Amino acid sequence: MAGVRARQKEKTRRALIDAALNQLSAEISFSSLSLREVAREAQIAPTSFYRHFQNMEELGLTLVDEGGLALRQLLRQSRQRIDSGGSIIRVSLETFMYFVTNHGSVFRLLLQERSGTSREFRDAVAREIDHFKSELADYLVAERELPRLIAELQADAVVRVVFSAGADALDLDATQCNLLMEQTIVQVRMIVRGAATFMDDIQTLPASVHIPAKPDHSS
Amino acid sequence: MAGVRARQKEKTRRALIDAALNQLSAEISFSSLSLREVAREAQIAPTSFYRHFQNMEELGLTLVDEGGLALRQLLRQSRQRIDSGGSIIRVSLETFMYFVTNHGSVFRLLLQERSGTSREFRDAVAREIDHFKSELADYLVAERELPRLIAELQADAVVRVVFSAGADALDLDATQCNLLMEQTIVQVRMIVRGAATFMDDIQTLPASVHIPAKPDHSS
DNA sequence: ACATTGAGCTTACACATGTAAGCCGAAATT
DNA sequence: AATTTCGGCTTACATGTGTAAGCTCAATGT
Numbered sequence: 001m002a003g004v005r006a007r008q009k010e011k012t013r014r015a016l017i018d019a020a021l022n023q024l025s026a027e028i029s030f031s032s033l034s035l036r037e038v039a040r041e042a043q044i045a046p047t048s049f050y051r052h053f054q055n056m057e058e059l060g061l062t063l064v065d066e067g068g069l070a071l072r073q074l075l076r077q078s079r080q081r082i083d084s085g086g087s088i089i090r091v092s093l094e095t096f097m098y099f100v101t102n103h104g105s106v107f108r109l110l111l112q113e114r115s116g117t118s119r120e121f122r123d124a125v126a127r128e129i130d131h132f133k134s135e136l137a138d139y140l141v142a143e144r145e146l147p148r149l150i151a152e153l154q155a156d157a158v159v160r161v162v163f164s165a166g167a168d169a170l171d172l173d174a175t176q177c178n179l180l181m182e183q184t185i186v187q188v189r190m191i192v193r194g195a196a197t198f199m200d201d202i203q204t205l206p207a208s209v210h211i212p213a214k215p216d217h218s219s
Numbered sequence: 220m221a222g223v224r225a226r227q228k229e230k231t232r233r234a235l236i237d238a239a240l241n242q243l244s245a246e247i248s249f250s251s252l253s254l255r256e257v258a259r260e261a262q263i264a265p266t267s268f269y270r271h272f273q274n275m276e277e278l279g280l281t282l283v284d285e286g287g288l289a290l291r292q293l294l295r296q297s298r299q300r301i302d303s304g305g306s307i308i309r310v311s312l313e314t315f316m317y318f319v320t321n322h323g324s325v326f327r328l329l330l331q332e333r334s335g336t337s338r339e340f341r342d343a344v345a346r347e348i349d350h351f352k353s354e355l356a357d358y359l360v361a362e363r364e365l366p367r368l369i370a371e372l373q374a375d376a377v378v379r380v381v382f383s384a385g386a387d388a389l390d391l392d393a394t395q396c397n398l399l400m401e402q403t404i405v406q407v408r409m410i411v412r413g414a415a416t417f418m419d420d421i422q423t424l425p426a427s428v429h430i431p432a433k434p435d436h437s438s
Numbered sequence: 439a440c441a442t443t444g445a446g447c448t449t450a451c452a453c454a455t456g457t458a459a460g461c462c463g464a465a466a467t468t
Numbered sequence: 469a470a471t472t473t474c475g476g477c478t479t480a481c482a483t484g485t486g487t488a489a490g491c492t493c494a495a496t497g498t
Contacts, residue, residue, distance in 0.1 A: 005464085009475070027336050117245065117248045153406055189417075264446065
């Protein structure tokens, strides 16, 4: 029941995933990756690739799921550390920027496929981002006692600004990156304060736009 | 002096540009475009392409410049129409969304190359976006009498949110797109109001991050 | 009127890609 | 012990790519 065979299969599957991740860089996007090169780096014959994924797209979707999950876990984790005092905004942004600079390939993947040419990819990334938004909105409702509607608009705006800043951070050195982070922190605070001023005219707010629900393979 | 020859050259140069624009779609990105196919659609031999552009990258940069310019002109134009009353935020966002839905290929190009694999491309798009920011910031300083620092932070945040919303709009139908626009309008107002609350603590604000200056071929 | 220029062409090459067909041999199942 | 399963291999093919070399011939410059 040990599954010598299954274990080996899982192993080369990971090899493929890691090979893909490895080849991703500032100069090489996922869409410019070739099945043959990935297979080569994973030390298997090109045609053996198909024993694990139907095509490159399926591999890519796996990467998106794993990447999104990793970032979300990191953020969730750092949000818990906050309960013992400290600014959530600052800590969350530090965590986020850490991810961007230390896992650039993954973040770049998310960014690129979010506006990429495959509907499946875009939806997959949209789902990941929606998770961030939801978790943040839930937090705002629970801890800050904001009305759901305002919390969601605010969370949406914050996520948009932060992701966009993350994109810029990819090309900056450490000092400029920190400056950008400080700037982003202020911008998030602007949104927070601004959102609070909408407590009075809730009834004028539009409902949130929801993305079409689709299967989700994450936790 | 009429320049029969020069005129013809300009004509096929445009044919190349238009061919490229024509092939761009939700499913086909610029990076997946091939020199041969573009040449084919422009009705010239593949090798003749080089009479006009050194390579595809140069063509792409031209598209980015033209696209960014088009959007900026549209926005500038709509901002002037405002002087005769009306909400700038609303009108600007309507204009922006018009551009996104009616020139999707161009907007997609900007989005994709902003996080693409070519530094040149990223810088080119960054420059375009910087123009939007600057023009908006200038407006805020001149018409709303905001301190430069706050105006820039606010403009930056607004542009980030709006562009991000534009990205989402690409996959939405007309009604959802309108809903998204309404939502974005509120979010922009949040930022505006939030920024105003920072009038008191200007001295605590970080300086803006500036992108490395580079040549600029626009007006 | 003659020489030069240059946009466009044809031909050709080397190369990388995705994937179909089918064999091999060890692990798993019966 | 006999059979089936299946991850990995080799070989092979058709296709698309960027671009080098060099010709043609009408518009231009003198």
